[in-house]
Amino acid sequence: MVDLIAKTPCADLLPIKVEAVTLSEVTPEAITSIMPYEGKWEVASEALKSAHGITLPGPGRSTGKGDIRAIWTGAGQAMVLGARLDAGLAPHAALSDQSDAWALMRLEGAGGEDVLARLTPIDLNPGVFKRGHVARSLLGHMNAVIARVGAEAFEIMVFRSMAGTAVHELEEAMKSVAARAALR
Amino acid sequence: MRIKCPLCGDRDSREYTYMGHETYLDRPGDEGWSADWDDYLHLRDNPAGVTRDLWYHGAGCTSWLLVERDTVTHDILRVELARDAKRGRG
Amino acid sequence: MRIEGYGRIDRDTPLNFSFDARNFQGFKGDTLASALLANGVRLMGRSFKYHRPRGVLTAGSEEPNALMEIGQGAARTPNVRATMQEVFAGLEAHSQNRMGPLRHDLLSVNDLLPNFLSAGFYYKTFMWPRAFWEQIYEPVIRRAAGLGSLSGQANPDRYETGFAHCDILVIGSGPTGLMAALTAAEGGADVILAEESAHFGGRLISEAEELDGQPGPDWVAEMLEALHETGRVRLMNRTTVTGAYDGGTYGALERVGLHLPMTPDLPQECFWRIHARQAVLAAGALERPIAFPMNDRPGIMMASAIRSYLHHHGVAAGRKVTLFATNDDAHRTALDLMAAGVEVAGVMDSRTDAQAQGDYPLFAGAQVISTRGRQALREITIRQGGSEQRIETDCLGVSGGWNPTLHLTCHMNGRPVWNEDIAAFVPTEGAVPGLTPAGACNGVYSTSRCLSAGVAAAGAALQAMGAKAPEMEIPEASDSPGKARALWLVEGKGRAWLDFANDVTSKDIKLAAQENFRSVEHMKRYTTQGMAPDQGKNSNIGALALLADATGRAIPETGTTTYRPPFAPVSLAAIGAGGQGKAFAPQRFTTSHEASVARGAPMIEAGLWYRPSYVPRPGEATWREACDREVTMVRTHVGVCDVSTLGKIDIQGPDAAAFLDFVYANMFSTLKVGRVRYGLMLREDGHVMDDGTTARLGETHYVMTTTTAAAGEVMKHLDFVQQCLRPDLNLRTISVTEQWAQFGVVGPRSRELLNTLLDSPIDNDSFPFMACGEVGVAGVAARLFRISFSGEQAYEIAVPARYGDALYRLLVAQAEALGGGAYGMEALNVLRIEKGFITHSEIHGRITAFDIGMDRMISARKMCIGKPAASRAGLQDPMRERLIGLKPVGAVKQLTAGAHLFEEGAAPVAANDLGYVTSVGFSPTMGHFIGLGFLSDGPSRIGDRMKMVDHLRGVETLVEICDPVFHDPEGEKLRG
Amino acid sequence: MRYSGWQVLKQGLTGNKGWQPAWRDPDPKPQYDVLIIGGGGHGLATAFYLAKEHGITNVAVLERGYLGGGNVGRNTTIVRANYGLPGNSEFYSHSLKLWEGMEQELNYNVMHSQRGIINLFHSDGQRDAYARRGNTMINQGDDAILLDNAGCRRLLPYLDYDQTRFPIYGGLYHKRGGTARHDAVAWGYARGADMRGVDLIQQCEVTGIDIENGRVTGVQTSRGPIRAKKVAMAAAGRSGQVAAMAGLRLPVESHILQAFVTEGLKPCIDHVVTYGMGHFYISQSDKGGLVFGGDLDFYASYAARGNLPTAEHVIEAGMTLMPMIGKARLLRSWGGIMDMSSDGSPIIDKAPVEGLYVNAGWCYGGFKAVPGSGFSYAHLIATDRHHAPAARFRLDRFNTGLVMDEEAKGSQHNLH
Structure with missing residues (x-):
């Protein structure tokens, strides 16, 4: 009997952590x-x-x-x-x-807005983009769904095939924000 | 430039793509080629001033929008869902 | 030289740096310019045309002269303003635009023949002999031209872009800007305060001025604290707002790492896109030079710059300083220098009624008529009344008044207006919606009136946002605007410079007028005045004033050129940070990517995706060997290929069928459930947009496939048709491209392979050609489609993408067990050419259904997108170039894509051109090259011999025109 | 006065007092044989060739601003004859031949530099499509070479052959392509026309076109009415407004094309290079600035200025293709108003109104077309017969279906 092993979109990409901010994969049931x-x-x-x-x-x-x-x-x-x-x-x-069409990531930690400010044209300031708010916008050159799921937590959805690019761009932004913080 | 999408709110113009003049909503009914078709596909008033044209919120809610704006000052005067505008035209 | 007790620098942190390989020492807080002046260095560059010695003129980003190369190797950056480059330990700076050492630039020979190099001389010569332009004249001119040089290597540093949002953006942090920011924050607005230099406070850091009885810098510190207290102000120093764009969007460049030694992960610069509901421009003003003879020597600088170097950096720009001014403001330089113990040898004030404000020698009604000193200023000659007199001096401060820094207000084509009271141009009202100029940039030159102007502007911005303007207490400050009187030109022997960088003198302006380049735009382009790195900040107003005189017009009538973004130059690496290397476009990987790479398959780009070119086996040296084997393997056994990159669109709803009839040329409402059909999609202009198969999974459920290239375009087109043309139809569409991993199982043993995996096996009756339906693979719900792009019996099996990798490896293993295996794009291409199937090589955008022999597919029973336009006479002309096959029949066996077709005996020239070849490949099945192409009246030329000519590849082949379907024209294999 | 090296020497020795005005500033006469609306490159070249080739000199060029103030003064200065479609191929081939004789013909150094243009391609499919165009160019009698990756590395060592997103397979190399100093082209033709008696009238905006029973009789302007038997439109981005004065609607929509220049640099880019996977083209001016451009802003506009998303996208294409330009700094950006036609090719034809002529729809290609358009338009105005190289640029082609869709993008104006 043959058996098909399942792989998640960010299997060998996440989690990553830079200073106070972590990026991890979320795999909903469906x-x-x-x-x-x-x-x-x-x-x-x-x-x-x-x-x-x-x-x-x-x-x-x-x-x-x-x-x-x-x-x-x-x-x-x-x-x-x-x-x-x-x-x-x-x-x-x-x-x-659509269970397999999306790579779902969770960005958590202080300064999440600053990380996403490098990639997303919408205003994610807590006063404007509150918990429970969802926006379909850009993440770099990709279409993305961005939701605030906590005071210091966002969920980001991009198409599965672009998970690599999304993780790379988010990691670069996390490093840059951390390097600036080290100056202060 | 910023366009206020009726569903998503005020967004940077990089989220939209532009197709052309409002005339695209009024597809002629003739089955064969006609002067109306030449008008529809090719001829344009091309005004320097207020006009209305079709935009697609591709990076947002994938709605098509009818935008009233000024081609000289780039002021955006009014935005509505193209679906509603089309239905309004009967 | 350095002056004790002055300057806001950190004297406990000495920093070693080098300039042209000579080591110097500065302090933290120095700029390259202030540190060089402190070390007595005044020669810092060379001008563009005459290569004359140049010294620093200003203390800000408007610096035209002190442009240098910073850094080594790939990190070398040209044209850096020494006035903006902060010193850090190990900073390496080099002068530029010279042949040989800076002190002996061989190109300064140009300075010996100024009369022959006047404005526009190059339009009047270099015309003979014709070939010399590319071979001699142009290379020489290009060598001498240009300023700094690029390293030619890829940019190694990190740059970034970002988005920022606020209610009110305040641009500039002098007295006007600080009060505007505080007012806005107190009024409840979220504020961004952007300041170009490293320190906040604007001119207050460079003046000995008091506010509320305390020194300017202390007041600034207090204001910053107050701003911090509001919790609403984002302070952004080292951030230049470079452009005003539509909708309250501003471009801004932040210098992040340029003032520090290399720091890992720290970007050098960040290009911000700031969206502000309202903005206040508080950018101050720039001091205006005067055009007097020989006014370009190192050591001649702006009077306000001398004060900046003294107060901000603790540096005296000279030991024996003179001044040449038209206003009282500049006298402060004399007072401040004397207070610091520096000798002031004389103040030449062009106004006869000028009054001294301290015990320095004043020459009222005097003008400087000449200067001496090759590498640096030594002496000036002044004229007062009838007499002339020489004065020894090593530093001459100049002030012809002030020009408001209104550039951003011109970014939407607004032209500034002349204000006679201050003899300067001021912003025109409402030039940029939502941007309120205030303070010196609006022509208000006194500190106290600037403070109130800042409050008023922020108040207006608050009201425009529907908020209330708070009551603000205005600090007590000086209110001494002083009457300005313009002095544009001092007549005398010797050239008078207007544009120090591009070497444009008053003679050039007069020549432009003489040759009728009277418009200010013509003068600018003819003389290149204002086209240097400082973009006319130091020369535009002076030049147009001279043009007005030379053409007998007043200044307002002459008008000014307009300013365009960026306000200050922006590195391409910053604004283009989102593009470098792989970042330019997302990478899309299929689920079988690792498996293909593991088999050594070279992955080639297909749109944003990557697909295997071929899957080599040991001993295969060239791609052709692998490709021929793969084609034969599919024809004789079975091949497996990932087809997940094709677009897949889920279409559901009561009117799904009617919708498909409207977007496809052929009928889909007649397709039975459980069946698939090939569809041709037209653009509204009657030409083919895309093709592909659509399957009917249920009464109201279809799945459409598109080509990889057109997936996005088709999705947008379907949205357009639903929302803009047929909102009456009740259906819903969504992309499922990424939900399913889909693989082709192709060849005579394809069914045999599938039956080793399917939960319930299939046969020709239960699953005939063009069937589709749900199947099970190891308990996983999958979809099976019996469609063929090769002409063989073939299937495509789709599973949820999470199982893609596993299923691909399994399918390949089973295929190899049955004598087949994985195959790539090269083989897929040959297989489809053998069967006469088209791709976007054929439907390249100028092709109609008629051209590819599919005009019958445009159903007569219904309307569809593109049908009326396709019926135009010109698109039905049989003499159009129409789809054909071709094969070599002469001695030459090679075919090339992109070759053209001619009658056998005709010369291969445009007049005889009858068609072209779109796709070619060696067919191991047929044993020779085969190709597809388009030929005038093609279908009626089947069997004819023609000549295929490819000039570029030097190939000429005798070919026979044939039916595009080479292999199994009857299609028995499909239905086997 | 004839320009030459001797003249520069002689005038230089006498304080440059002897240089004559490059053109006069005449007041408009009440009547001319031909009126040309638009003092840009095409209008001025048409006037020049009417005078030089057809001896028609009672001509006035009416310019609402200053000569050469429109698109001819705001483009990226590229000159080439590398078109693929019949109609375009002949026209630009003829135009390039006129470029090659322009300096002698105008006695004005327009700095036409045939430094070569390389259209890079990034896949086998794109290579074959460029090969088809290259073979068309050679069939037309022009030059083309197909470079492979190694050929590109030799000619363009500074491109990113390793990290770039879309690998460089090769390039279509057109050696006779290159650049020219745009202002000098306008001034050269203006001086040449003025010397032959043509009146160049600046600050004179046409506000109406007089038509009496189907025939054009003259125009209304901001400096009074002027009568003429023949009126030729050459208003580029403003073609829509001018045609409307004669009750005509054109298949044209006006769009913004941004152009960019960096600060001056020592020589580092010696050719014109275009990118195949994003709209980007670049060359280096003789003064050392990198001049580049790319996509339209894509929305209809007359604002002569663009927005950031397009600027960023164009520069991103430059950065992925040649990251060495990263340290160069953008000095200035501006916008031209492109008259985008529905199929991407121009119109040189008679209007349905007797005596009225249309020259419009130049999209991106107006600058390289200046001599060819001037020559062919003058021929049409003078003889009422289409000049052979421009014979396909008909108004009615959209009805017959014989459209000339060079970019193969369909009928949407902004996609060409």
Whole structure:
């Protein structure tokens, strides 16, 4: 009987640590995109709530309960992380398995904003980009999903095939921020 | 330059790509080639001043936007989802 | 020389540095310029055209003369301002733009023939004989021209870019800037205070001035503390705001590591993109030189610069100092020098009613009419009333008034306006939306009025943001603006310089006017005034004033040229930091990347991805040997190839079928569930955009594949059609390219291989040609598609990407067990050419369905994108170049892609050009080269003999035109 | 007055007092045979060739600003004849021949430097596409050499052959390509036209085109009306506005193309080099500045200035291709207004209004086309027959489908 061994996107890339900031891989149980059909956002959100206890998030936001989270990832689109979706949702929305499409990283530590300021054009200042906020923007030359998941913690999603580039760019930014801090 | 995406909010223009004039929303119905098609694909008023054109928020929410702006001062006057603008045109 | 008790330098930290291989010592806080002056060095460079000796003129980034090369080898940086380079231990500086030592620059021979090198002389000569330009004249000119030199080696240092955001950006930290920043912060705004130099405080650090009764620098320290207390101000020193762009975006260059010895991981510079809702420009003003005869000698510098070197660096720029000024402000230099024990030999004030402010010899109504001293100033000649007099001096401070530093306000084509009261140009109102100029850069020259101007500007910025302007207490400060009177030119014997770097004199300006280059833009380009590294900061106003005189116009009528980004030059490594080496574009790796590399397969770029070129076996010396073997292996046994890089788009919804009918030329609503179909996608202009297969997995569920190259473009196109053309259709699309790892299993034994892995085996009936469906592999839910790009019986199996590596290794092992193995792009290309299949080599953007014999695929039963445009007469002309196959039939056996096709006997010239070759490859299956190409009226030329000519490769081959499908035209193998 | 080395010597010995104005500043006469709208490179060259080739000298060039103040004064000065499509191939081949005789013809040193241009390619596919274009150039009678990686290393040692993101496979080398001093081209043609009696009228903005029953009769300007039988548009980026004065809509959209120059440097780049995996082209001016450019800003604009994302992307391409320029400093950046046509190729044709002529749609290629466009446009205006090298630059090609899509990008104006 043949057996296929699974590999995660950042298997041999993470974790890395530079001074106070660490970058580690996050591997959710599953990631499923949910795109309600015409006029079906509310009914899909209700179906999600009854099946998994969370509603669909509005633009730029995320909802969550326990280890299940839904993040807003584009016009009329959200992604549910942490659980296989109940088939009951199918008539209301297009569901598509994205579990293997994304490399998910967690950037943690004081100065995370400064690291991302080297790569992301959006303002991640805590006063503006609060816990639970999600943005689809750029990470260097790549498209990325960036979420604040704590006072000093961000989650970053890039396409799986670009995990190497993302880790390299984040590590360079971490080193540069640390080198500047050493001057002060 | 900055464009305020109706869904994502105010963003740097590096997140968007530009297609062309608003006329792209009004695809002619004729099955064969016609003067309307020549207008649609090629001829442009090309104003020096206020115009409306189509932008794609590729690095953001992948919405197409109809942006009213000034081609001389680069002021952005109004932004709406192209989907809503198209539906509004009936 | 160094003066005790002066300067904000750290005398406990001496620093050794070298200039032109001579060792010197400075202190922490010195600039290269101040340290060299302290050591009595005044010759620091050479001018561009006449190669005359040049000394430091200023104490800031506007320095035109003291440009040097810093560092060694690959780290060497040219054109560094000595006034901005802070000294650090081990700093190596070299003078530049010289042939031989700085003291004896051979190129200064140009200075002997100034009359023959006047403005624009090169437009009037060097025309004969024609070939001499590239061979002699241009190389000589280029050798003499240019300033510093690049090392020619790759840049080894680290640079970075960053984004910053704030409510109010304050540019400049003099009295205006500090008050603006404090007001803004007190008003509740998040503030960035950007200051170009290493220290905050602007002119206050360089003047003996008091605010609220305490010395300027102490007041500055207090203000910085207050700013820190608000918790809202981000202080960014060594940061020059270089450009104002749309939407409140500003470019800024921060010098991060340039003042330190090499520090690992520390960038040399950072190019910031700052987004500010409002901004206050508090950039101060620059002192204006005067054009008097022989005014370019080392030792002649700005009066305010002498004060900077004294107060900021504790250095006296000379032992016997004279001044030539048009205003009271410059007299402070005399007072400050005497207070420091330095001899002041005389103050020449052009105003007859000038009053001395201390016991120094004043020559009212006097002008300097000449100077002497080859390598450095020795003596000046002055004229007062009717008499002339010589004065021995080693340093002459000059002040023709002040020019507001308004450059950023011109970055959106705004032109400054002339203000007669201060005889200077000031910013035009609202030139840059959201940018409020205040203080000296707005023509307000007194410190106390600058303080209130800073408060007012910040107040306006707060109000513009909907916040309230706080009440601010204005410190008590001096309010002595003094009446300025302009003096542009002193007539006399000898050249009077305007642009010290590009050697533009008053004679050149007059010549431009004489030859009718009257527009200020013409004068600038004809004389090259203002095109040197200082971008006219020291010469623009003087030059346009002379032009006004020479053309009988007033200054406002003459107008000024405009300033463009950057305000100060920006290293390309900083602004382009995101591009160096591999960083230019992300790298995308397939799940089988390691496995391919492990087998020695060279990986070649395919868009942003990497794919194996071929998979060599021991004993194979060339790629051709591997490729021929791989092609035969696939034709006779089975081959495995990673196809994950092709775009895959999930399309679901009630109107998915109607949508596909609209974007594809051919029909998809008629495709049965469990079947796949080849689709041709047109652009709206009727030409082919992309092709690929689309599978129907369910009633309302399709998966579209695109080529690797067009994946992004197609995704954006589908979004455009859904949102901008057909919002009436109810469907949803999302990329699944990265969700699935997909592998081709190709060849006669492909089914046999799959059945060793599938949970339930398949056969020709359960899985016929063009079938698709869910299958299981070791319990993993996979997808199988029976499609072929080689003409063989073939399948593509897709598993969630996490299993990609494992499945690829398994498939290759099973293939090798069955006499086959892994194959790469070269073999894939030959296989598809043998079958007449096209790639983007054929559909290169100017090709229609008609050209590739697929016009029948444009369904007559429905509208689709591109159909109307494709029906234009010119795109249906049979004489268009249309797809054909070709093979060599003469003595020469080689075909080349990019060759052109001619009738057998025709000369290979444009008039006889009938077509071109797009793809070629040696076909081991056919035993000879085969190719695809386009030929005028191609399909009706099958069987004809033609001549293929490739001038570039020197290949001429007799070819026979044939049907593009060389191998198994009936397609039995596909359906076997 | 004839310019020469002797003249420079003679004038230098007499204090340069004898130099004559390069052109006059006449007031507009009420009537001319031909009016040219636009005092840029194309307008001035057209006036020159009308006078020199066709003896038509009762001509006025109307310039709203100063001569050569538009795109001819703001480009990256590249001159080449390395086009692939029939129509473009003949035109730029003819134009380059005119460049090669320009200094003698104008008696003005435009510093035309045939230092060679190398279009780098980064894959087998791109190599074969460039080979096809190179063979077209040789078929046309011009020169082309296909360099491999080793050939590039010899000619361009400073490129990054190891670390760069897209490896350098080779380059299409066009030796007769090169650069020229852009201002000098405008001034040379202006002086040449003025000497032959053409009136160059600056600070004179055309505000209207008079048409009476289908025929053009003259123009309205900021300095009064001027009558003429023939009116020729050569307004480049402003073609849309000028054509609208005659009730015409053109297949043109105006876009910003930024150009950049660094501080002066000793010689370090001796050719024109273009990058194949990002829009970037660079050469070194005789004064030592590295002159480079790349993509449009991509949104329609008349602002003659661009924004940072494009500037950064262009410079990033430069850094990945030749990291040695990292230590050079950007001194100045500016923008031209490009009249981008729907297929990327220009229009030299008669307008539907009798006596009105259209010259527009030059996208990036306007500077290298100055002599060819002037010559062919003068021929069309003088004879009402299309000049052979420019015969395909028709307005109606978009309706017939015989578009000339050199970049193969389709009908979207900003993609060419």
